Amino acid sequence: MSIVSEAPLLEMREITKTFPGVRALDGVSFNLRAGELHALVGENGAGKSTLMKVLGGVYPHGTYGGEIFVDGKEHRFGGVREAEAAGIAVIFQELSLVREMSVGENIFLGREPRRFGIIRREELYSRAARLLENLHLAVDPHTPISELGIGQQQLVEIAKALSQEARILVLDEPTAALADAEVETLFRILTDLRARGVGMIYISHKLDEVFRMSDRITVLRDGRTVGTDETSELDERRVIARMVGREVGDIFPQADHQRGQVVFEARGVTVEDPNARDKLLVDRVSFAVRAGEVLGVAGLMGAGRSDLLMAIFGAHAGRMSGEVFIDGQTARIVRPSDAIRHGLGFVTEDRKRFGLVLDQTILNNMTLAGLNKLSGRFITDEDAEAVAGERAMSDLRVKANSTLTVAGTLSGGNQQKVVLAKWLLTNPRVLFLDEPTRGIDVGAKQEIYREINRLAREGLAIVLVSSELPEVLGLSDRVLVLHEGRVTGEFTRADATPEKVMACATGHAQERAA
């Protein structure tokens, strides 16, 4: 099926990378042969992206431990340029193309063929045309990137990598944004590259693709290698077991929530991709939450979980259809202020972008969404704000000098508590929590967990989106699993096992419990 030479093209030995408070990679070893497509799989946060950033020179030598060999020769990359010079090209999920420039200009950006400093446009475009032809890509190199679909852009990225004579190509979730036909084109090109001896590292959550395309599979978990095996010796079940094989410890304070009436219900929510009309980010998703209940929403990246919540909250750029009911009454939510008026709160995934005004004080951030409830309609009531702020500070144990501390100087965990406080001060009845513990340390995580349980006990209906399976399983009364925008599984707490949930999340199985 492919030419696989035995001498490793790339070898990474005992790679260790730590961030303050977290060991992201813990002695990971990995190798890649020429002409091999080697899949790298694992849960979100397992360390895949970090490993590839080490390889691509994003984290320069000295900031990580371990050694990297290319063709048996040790390399110490000081930056992305040096890694590229060694023949390594990483294609990240966020494409790094300049939208206003043409395909050809993008391929040779920073390396334009020139004479006396003047760009030789004819040579640039003829070389670009040859590259594209090599990839069987029917795109005129003069076309601006902005006119290409996301799939073609991805292929241009690959052309760019090949123009640098890359021999090691890293593809990070290359099919996440592609339509089926585009996926086929991509796979044809990858097969072609394999025949030419290019080694590829393929990161994907989609196990069917992994099994179809890869020669070997390495599973990472919590920053360690769980195992590397020939794809032919593995099956999806075993890979899933390796991905999740971790004890759900007792860090989750067990709580029996008294469930009340259905407070919130969404029916047939569908969200279009604002960048591609024909692609659905969320496809006819329905769910209901009762007072005092925690509904976990599991799924891998790109499954549409955040899109679902954003759209319901009236904050999604894509067109949405479907119905939302609050206490059985239809609620028309066009913008976030409508959602807040209906008693919805939303702790977003990206707290720096959507959660906080970083320049402002803790107090101003906490009272931002509920200001008109705390104060008069126009003139603010400083004392009422101060009282509410002080109480939230101590309730949520925000660690800061005072409520007048600027939010941007806080640690991730404390920032998250401020965002949570902001929504609690709107007196919500339904709370959306999107990755509430992302990027915060273990201690703060536990405090957030305790808070989630407390809020559920007090009768809030909570929708919890998390990429960390133990978190979803440990906190939720019910679990909804999304895969590519659709509901592929629904479990009660008792039924939900990591294996079953992961099988649904990877599109491997469909399950609906009563």
Added chain:
Amino acid sequence: MSRLDNEPLINRPVATADVAPPSAVVEEATAGAPQVRIGRFQIPTASLRAYTMLFALVLIWLFFQWATIDERHPYGLFLGAVNFSKLLQQMAVTGVLATGMLMVIVAGQIDLSVGAVVGLAGGVAAMTQGYGLVPSLGAAILIGLLIGAVQGSLVAYANIPAFIVTLGGLLAWRGVILGLTKGATIPVELPVFKSLGRDFVAPVIGIALGVVAIAAIAWLSIRRNQARRRHNLAAAGAGVTALRIILPALLIIGFVLLMNSQGGVPVPVIVLLAVAIVGAFLTQRTTFGRYLYAIGGNPDAARLSGIGLRKHILAAFCVMGVVAGIASLLHTARVGSATPDAGNLMELDAIAACVIGGTSLMGGRGTVFGAVVGALIMASLDNGMSLLDVQSYIQNIVKGAVLVTAVGFDMLGRRRG
């Protein structure tokens, strides 16, 4: 059902958070020095720049005082009652405009048209003097409001960048003035109108206003302490409270006495103080002000918190328009006539005043107090250099250098902090 309209001013990628890469990166737990402590006093970082500028202002004053010493003025001329009164009158128009500009900039916008609006509104006021005082003054303010509403709507609802809308306004309104006045200069004839720019309030009234101000400060501080105690919040002790009342009181008394020795507090200065107090109240004590800071600081977070971006941006432009109308009256009255090129380049003075006073052009940061101090610094440089007979081309160079240096220091401090 729910489609998010393109809100103005956000040139960021759309909300498909699911596609974002997982950040395994745990942010550093910064210890965080949110406030600067000087002795027992905590100064919020936000106002630090304004205090730095206050210090710079005092240095500038002392320098000019020293530089203007001669035989007839053994202690210097600059801070004498005569010149100080003139200095304040010179800064009034810029100070008023800077107050409005501050709100626009805090919301992440800009208004380049205010100079032209000052010219147009002043021209209209002068032309409508025949209908009486109130219609004439009202017309200027109404014109300002209308222009603010038009420009604000284009920015907020048609998503045209404020820079472009108001650059267009700068050209267009100047054209309207020329069309209306046919290039003629129209003298101000109504005595009350004229007095807005030149007269002084009677010394007795100055004293009365001073007393009212001191009483208001005392009452507000005491009431505030009571309210805080009622809510079980830490309230200031008696000593600090006394200091908080006595210090401003001394400043007010000194100021009124100094002005009264020269005929009284100038009317434009009273107008400036009134505008600045209203502006400070709007920005600090209302939901409107709070939302402006949030919108300028992080529009995405503001919108997700349920804040209507469009209406608040429109409102900021409307306030700016009214303020420009008021400024046009002061300016026209001071000059004594409406001229076609009145207000030229005033928008830049107002923006410079805001920036020198610690306002971030990126939005989200700045105070009215800082903007007024900034205007005072600009006016002091103008006035002081004129006293020293510095040639006007050098004055421009110095002012430009001061502007860039002020921001340079700020960036330096921010990087370290």
